[in-house]
Amino acid sequence: YAVIWWWSSWLSLLSPDGSLGHFTILFFFFPKKIFSLDLGGISAIVLNGYDAVKECLVHQSEIFADRPSLPLFKKLTNMGGKCLLNSKYGRGWTEHRKLAVNTFRIFGYGQRSFEHKISEESIFFLDAIDTYKGRPFDLKHLITNAVSNITNLIIFGERFTYEDTEFQHMIEIFSENIELAASASVFLYNAFPWIGILPFGKHQQLFKNAAEVYDFLHELIERVSENRKPQSPRHFVDAYLDEMDCNENDPESTYSRENLIFSVGELIIAGTETTTNVLRWAVLFMALYPNIQGQVQKEIDLVIGPNKMPALEEKCKMPYTEAVLHEVLRFCNIAPLGIFHATSKDTVVRGYSIPEGTTVITNLYSVHFDEKYWSNPEVFFPERFLDSNGQFVKKDAFVPFSLGRRHCLGEQLARMEMFLFFTSLLQRFHLCFPHGVVPDLKPRLGMTLQPQPYLICAERR
Numbered sequence: 001y002a003v004i005w006w007w008s009s010w011l012s013l014l015s016p017d018g019s020l021g022h023f024t025i026l027f028f029f030f031p032k033k034i035f036s037l038d039l040g041g042i043s044a045i046v047l048n049g050y051d052a053v054k055e056c057l058v059h060q061s062e063i064f065a066d067r068p069s070l071p072l073f074k075k076l077t078n079m080g081g082k083c084l085l086n087s088k089y090g091r092g093w094t095e096h097r098k099l100a101v102n103t104f105r106i107f108g109y110g111q112r113s114f115e116h117k118i119s120e121e122s123i124f125f126l127d128a129i130d131t132y133k134g135r136p137f138d139l140k141h142l143i144t145n146a147v148s149n150i151t152n153l154i155i156f157g158e159r160f161t162y163e164d165t166e167f168q169h170m171i172e173i174f175s176e177n178i179e180l181a182a183s184a185s186v187f188l189y190n191a192f193p194w195i196g197i198l199p200f201g202k203h204q205q206l207f208k209n210a211a212e213v214y215d216f217l218h219e220l221i222e223r224v225s226e227n228r229k230p231q232s233p234r235h236f237v238d239a240y241l242d243e244m245d246c247n248e249n250d251p252e253s254t255y256s257r258e259n260l261i262f263s264v265g266e267l268i269i270a271g272t273e274t275t276t277n278v279l280r281w282a283v284l285f286m287a288l289y290p291n292i293q294g295q296v297q298k299e300i301d302l303v304i305g306p307n308k309m310p311a312l313e314e315k316c317k318m319p320y321t322e323a324v325l326h327e328v329l330r331f332c333n334i335a336p337l338g339i340f341h342a343t344s345k346d347t348v349v350r351g352y353s354i355p356e357g358t359t360v361i362t363n364l365y366s367v368h369f370d371e372k373y374w375s376n377p378e379v380f381f382p383e384r385f386l387d388s389n390g391q392f393v394k395k396d397a398f399v400p401f402s403l404g405r406r407h408c409l410g411e412q413l414a415r416m417e418m419f420l421f422f423t424s425l426l427q428r429f430h431l432c433f434p435h436g437v438v439p440d441l442k443p444r445l446g447m448t449l450q451p452q453p454y455l456i457c458a459e460r461r
């Protein structure tokens, strides 16, 4: 596996547009829809293409809903992860997922005023961009703050200013961990956990960062729950503490202070790292293709106008903008391998026996480049999401949020954020590269694919 990884790194360097990477290699070297790998003693299968992913995650959804017991996650959660994203499929996951889905609805997209709160955040975001007065700058920091503030409103009931260095530091080291989690050294740690005793290596940096994030979140949770009135929740943290109270006599309950901290951490990073990177890629592609940017702006001017804040009800009247955002999600593959799954029982797929406890790698990248479902998948072409009348059309093989029981629980929130931030940005600014120089388009590899750091000029339209 290490050899494949190493070779694929070289091939990704050699490809002219930088788009060939580890994930296409997994697809091309192994054109089979399903094949097995031995990750240093961890037996795994890779699912390639839409049919295989759907067959497992949808048709056998319960069997494929587990997560692997990787030493990394065991070490991070100290207890095998009884919370949300990294949790095994069982009571802990069911309780935490249900609570998160409900609170995201109650304090987030279920509230009419929530859209207004995203628009308010957009104004802070746009005003901060305005301070650069068209000079080149890296947008990453501002997008990260704006996006994480939307999740912060649901989880803590408050936003953090763009000058809050403590919160920003926490997000930075957390997102560094997303990159470290896909590093060779951490792969080795998963295969040979005894290397954890070595005092150096990227796994040690990862554990140090995780401990710092844990302490920060612990204090933050204490602060936002200080004046809490039981059974009158104001945000996710209150709602979680209420559940803990209700279940205090149940010895099997999975609600605990520790799991609260892990859940909050998982929700913040899952919501921030992904949506931020989609918007960073979207900005990059708008500067790369000024004609596409112009067409989006034409639609914005026609449907919303130059001064009114964009509203979600306008989305259905803006098929081209929708198509562009969908093409960014397809082409850029923010979570190229999703999050690893595992089988909770022995099963058979396409005649292959797959034992219980097998790690399952869902190659979502291969689904978005599956030639059975996409013509010329290697071309960035938003029109593939439009019919002959220019209306938006959904595509089956569009799976950036994955499928089945573990599919992304923040999809609805992410879609709201992407539309409102993207349209308000292009309504106010024209985006271009400084001196027209196109930056490196090769993605930076981690659990997510993000663009290399780049500078952009945002000029008032």
Ligand code: HEM
Pocket (backbone or CB within 6 Å): 084, 085, 086, 097, 151, 266, 267, 268, 270, 271, 272, 274, 275, 278, 334, 335, 338, 339, 340, 341, 362, 400, 401, 402, 403, 405, 406, 407, 408, 409, 410, 411, 413, 414
């Ligand atoms: C464009 C933005 C986003 C993308 C592309 C994305 C993508 C994904 C993917 C591929 C998975 C893995 C699903 C699987 O295991 O099969 C996932 C899981 C998850 N996502 Fe997202 N996500 C996004 C935004 C968000 C947001 C905004 C939140 C919440 C604030 C969120 C929370 C989660 C959680 C908690 C899980 C784990 C679900 C579980 O294990 O039950 N995501 N996401």
